[in-house]
Amino acid sequence: MSVSQHSAIAREGMPLLIVAIFGALLLQIYFGADSWPSWVLVLALGWLLRDPQRSIPASPLGIVSPVDGKVMAVEATKDPYLSRDSLKISIRMPLYGTFTLRSATEGNVIQHWMADTVPRGSGHTHAVWLQTDEEDDVVLALHPGRFFGRIACYLSTGDRVGQGRRCGYIPLGAQLDVYLPANCPAKVRVGEKVWGGRSILAQFIHRAQVLKPITS
Structure with a gap:
């Protein structure tokens, strides 16, 4: 079987995910551990934008x-x-x-x-x-x-x-x-x-x- 090859994250959502990560980093710098909800959001966004490999x-x-x-x-x-x-x-x-x-x-x-x-x-x-x-x-x-x-x-x-x-x-x-x-x-x-x-x-x-x- 052939396997389609591409990133685990859909390229269409990569810019949005990068912005979310950057925002979470800024919040962590200013608020420390209290910024944890922003990282939960990043993880949820990464899961939503996933693009797993599939065996054809x-x-x-x-x-x-x-x-x-x-x-x-x-x-x-x-x-x-x-x-x-x-x-x-x-x-x-x-x-x-x-x-x-x-x-x-x-x-x-x-x-x-x-x-x-x-x-x-x-x-x-x-x-x-x-x-x-x-x-x-x-x-x-x-x-x-x-x-x-x-x-x-x-x-x-x-x-x-x-x-x-x-x-x-x-x-x-x-x-x-x-x-x-x-x-x-x-x-x-x-x-x-x-x-x-x-x-x-x-x-x-x-x-x-x-x-x-x-x-x-």
Whole structure:
């Protein structure tokens, strides 16, 4: 299994953590031991901004969870982005992190949709279309979070991304809808906890190529 490599603290939160540490040091200089609550805050902030390494499953046809959270829905529905029948898996991220977004599959970024271009009535603020080398299509779509409605996404159209690789950040969490080919069997159930880059949500199904015998 491959392991994604990055800092244990999300780089998006590093400036905030540095400011908190600096503030705690100043308080300790002026107030000594009475400044201990500021260090508790630093520890809590560091835990909230954590970005642990994840072992990516050795499953080329597996679709991994893009975020940590709880499965809220597993249903057959219409994909509003690609106008196809699809399997939708909805994941609600917790307020207490982690907030890292990962790629559900290996492939290329085909298109982005922002708040002003998402389909009307979808309730999404951002969506990304990924396509595998076998032309399996996956759409990741973000519902507005409780406090933030936007995502920090580091993918551009045409980029190549690996399965389970870090590709964005969603401050304080949100709900993510994952639209998959309709024939994908789900590997999770409603209420199940999933881990970004590690839990398998579903699996691509490819028809085996039938070889015709050679006749003389």
